[in-house]
Amino acid sequence: MRTGKQYLKSLNDGRTVILDGEVVGNVLEHPAFAKVARTMSELFDIAADPANGMQFHSEEIDGPANRTFAAPRTQEELVLRRQAIEKWAKHTHGWVGRSPDHVGTFFAAFGSHPDVFKNEERDFAGNVERYYKKILSENLYLSYAIIPPQVSRATTASGWEGEYLQVGVVRETEEGIVVRGSQMLATGAAIADEVFVTCIKPLGPDDVDFAVSFAIPVATDGLKLYCRRPFAPAATSDFDYPLTSHYDEPDALVVFDDVLIPWDRVFINRNIDTLRRQFFDTGAHALGNWQAQIRFSTKLKFIASVARKVTQVNGTDKIPGVQEKLGELAAIVQSVESAVLAAEYTATTDDAGMRVPGKSALYGAMGLQSETYPRVISILRDLVGGGVLQLPSSVADMTSSVTRPDMERYVQSPGVTSEERVKLFKLAWDIIGSEFAGRHQQYEMFYAGAPFVVRGAYTYRNYGYDALVAELDTFLGSYGIDGTTASEGI
Ligand SMILES: Cc1cc2nc3c(=O)[nH]c(=O)nc-3n(C[C@H](O)[C@H](O)[C@H](O)COP(=O)(O)OP(=O)(O)OC[C@H]3O[C@@H](n4cnc5c(N)ncnc54)[C@H](O)[C@@H]3O)c2cc1C
Structure with a gap:
């Protein structure tokens, strides 16, 4: 190869x-x-x-x-x-x-x-x-x-x-x-x-x-x-x-x-x-976007790990309100991985013999992506506070003998060296605030099409509403003005 x-x-x-x-x-x-x-x-x-x-x-x-x-x-x-x-x-x-x-x-x-x-x-x-x-x-x-x-x-x-x-x-x-x-x-x-x-x-x-x-x-x-x-x-x-x-x-x-x-x-x-x-008709859209969701899930887990570490370094992770925010983050991140696995679990074989990931789970996660990603970024933004700006202008401030002593004294945390702290918060800035970060927000919101297309054309059409409505109709048909009760009808 x-x-x-x-x-x-x-x-x-x-x-x-x-x-x-x-x-x-x-x-x-x-x-x-x-x-x-x-x-x-x-x-x-x-x-x-x-x-x-x-x-x-x-x-x-x-x-x-x-x-x-x-x-x-x-x-x-x-x-x-x-x-x-x-x-x-x-x-x-x-x-x-x-x-x-x-x-x-x-x-x-x-x-x-x-x-x-x-x-x-x-x-x-x-x-x-x-x-x-x-x-x-x-x-x-x-x-x-x-x-x-x-x-x-x-x-x-x-x-x-x-x-x-x-x-x-x-x-x-x-x-x-x-x-x-x-x-x-x-x-x-x-x-x-x-x-x-x-x-x-x-x-x-x-x-x-x-x-x-x-x-x-x-x-x-x-x-x-x-x-x-x-x-x-x-x-x-x-x-x-x-x-x-x-x-x-x-x-x-x-x-x-x-x-x-x-x-x-x-x-x-x-x-x-x-x-x-x-x-x-080839299954390409589902298989290709499943790859994208696997990649997306990996990225979200990485961002969650940065958020968790930031709270540890800043000593905020024992605060119940902060734990609740980390919990929301975990819920969002896990829901994407769950959708990836659910799409795998509900995969079907098409006429050409190819396994196609389950579309309802796949497009369900994609339908929320334009909100999922900004929300994840917003939680990290909230947790880091001004720490992403209380940073040396560049690595030069960390190595210069003139500035290094101040960095080591003031930009550090209990049990965390200046280098470790600065490294972590500069990474967080590259996730939430750099131009690269801005491009990534646009990317995650649009790479599979504008949100109105993803939800309207993919999520809505592939959810399987017909089967649900058929069940609902069975229930609605089970009672009526003739006095039949719902429990009898079912
Ligand atoms: C970082 C990045 C990387 C990309 N990489 C690729 C790539 O590798 N290959 C590729 O082919 N494409 C790529 N794209 C393009 C991407 O596929 C498109 O951005 C996406 O399909 C949306 O199209 P659009 O940007 O023209 O948005 P538009 O279709 O112009 O929509 C923009 C907004 O206008 C409004 N709007 C427009 N029409 C309607 C309507 N009918 N109903 C309701 N609202 C409407 C909505 O608010 C919508 O969000 C990339 C995009 C980004 C941001």
């Missing part, structure tokens, strides 16, 4: 990553990307080491592959898959949202349901199968851009002024389709191998040109990544910003300047119906 070193080596490939009006040369030499790329390489090394139990024998490629890219066929495989995802998530404490297991999981489901992509003119089903094998055999890191740019949400792209603002097909050639336009916010693309591009938002009949699905190397002619302001370069040290410095995944607007997508990289071409079905 590909190692971290091999992954890093492949990144200097002439990709067009843009920051501050300029094309970044080698991303590995730029402070915005170097450390987070190294974090990803560590993940690949963990997966490549058989001792970590993250490999499996893939029948598709008849060889060893990354367990997080496996399509689970049995309950045992589903459990092993969760454990492999947890292994990676624990390495980053859940602070890397789009590690390679995220989009890789979607392709595990696509590759197991090639029929969904079947097309009379071209072998798109075969393309999906072959591409999934490529991911397995090359241990690829994919990012994705599946949301139209935020131009106007009053209409879909066909109603916008200006042609091809959203990525769409301009023309077809013998070699493939030529696409132009943009798609919003591909997290990780600047340091990924490939980018998967499609549209998960519902489109209308006039949007057919935008109904595409394809994957291409990031270093493709005409593909440009406009990255948001990175936070890692401003991180003065690991000690000052322990999360920002290692886990600042870049987010980028993806722009296509008439990019040729070879036919073998196309999965859907101008087909609105298949566009929706790729996510929902």
Whole structure:
């Protein structure tokens, strides 16, 4: 299996990553990307080491592959898959949202349901199968851009002024389709191998040109990544910003300047119906978002541990009111892990033989995520008080002989050295207050879609209201004006 070193080596490939009006040369030499790329390489090394139990024998490629890219066929495989995802998530404490297991999981489901992509003119089903094998055999890191740019949400792209603002097909050639336009916010693309591009938002009949699905190397002619302001370069040290410095995944607007997508990289071409079905008839949306919840649960547990330690250091943990706050935090954090396990427990096997996590439990947790995460952050914010600001400006104040004595005398707690205290509270600030922290709040609230979409389209539709209402109707039908009583009726 590909190692971290091999992954890093492949990144200097002439990709067009843009920051501050300029094309970044080698991303590995730029402070915005170097450390987070190294974090990803560590993940690949963990997966490549058989001792970590993250490999499996893939029948598709008849060889060893990354367990997080496996399509689970049995309950045992589903459990092993969760454990492999947890292994990676624990390495980053859940602070890397789009590690390679995220989009890789979607392709595990696509590759197991090639029929969904079947097309009379071209072998798109075969393309999906072959591409999934490529991911397995090359241990690829994919990012994705599946949301139209935020131009106007009053209409879909066909109603916008200006042609091809959203990525769409301009023309077809013998070699493939030529696409132009943009798609919003591909997290990780600047340091990924490939980018998967499609549209998960519902489109209308006039949007057919935008109904595409394809994957291409990031270093493709005409593909440009406009990255948001990175936070890692401003991180003065690991000690000052322990999360920002290692886990600042870049987010980028993806722009296509008439990019040729070879036919073998196309999965859907101008087909609105298949566009929706790729996510929902393959089980990809459930399997992919289950990966995200496993990662989310790992992160919440990490935040809870910081909250608990802060109260210990500050000597507030014996106060009943503080214990109640820690109790609320524990309840929220546990509910997410419970949903992950409940989705595993209620998994079903679909027509293609793939185990799909239980949707009611999965989408139930996701429906609350836009409140869960801000609430968790708010509790930690409450517990740390001003301690996250009563801190030295940087690690330099801790090492300078002029300032160190004051730090050791005034910024410490009973039985806790100055270094230990400052370290903990700087970590807390990177969770609640740094720019990285702000981006994470936005990420957790929006990564699976705006909250109105998650609740309306996923949680509501998958809850199973029909069965509940049927039971209610049985009860209501058991008594009436003829004098039948409810107890007799039941
Ligand atoms: C940090 C971060 C990382 C991301 N990474 C990725 C990625 O890797 N790949 C990717 O494809 N996407 C990514 N996204 C994009 C993400 O998928 C979108 O942000 C998400 O789908 C919501 O779309 P939007 O931001 O356009 O919000 P909008 O759809 O514009 O909604 C914004 C708000 O407008 C209101 N609103 C809009 N329409 C309605 C309506 N019809 N009814 C009610 N209220 C409405 C709601 O208040 C809603 O919350 C990322 C986003 C963030 C923040």
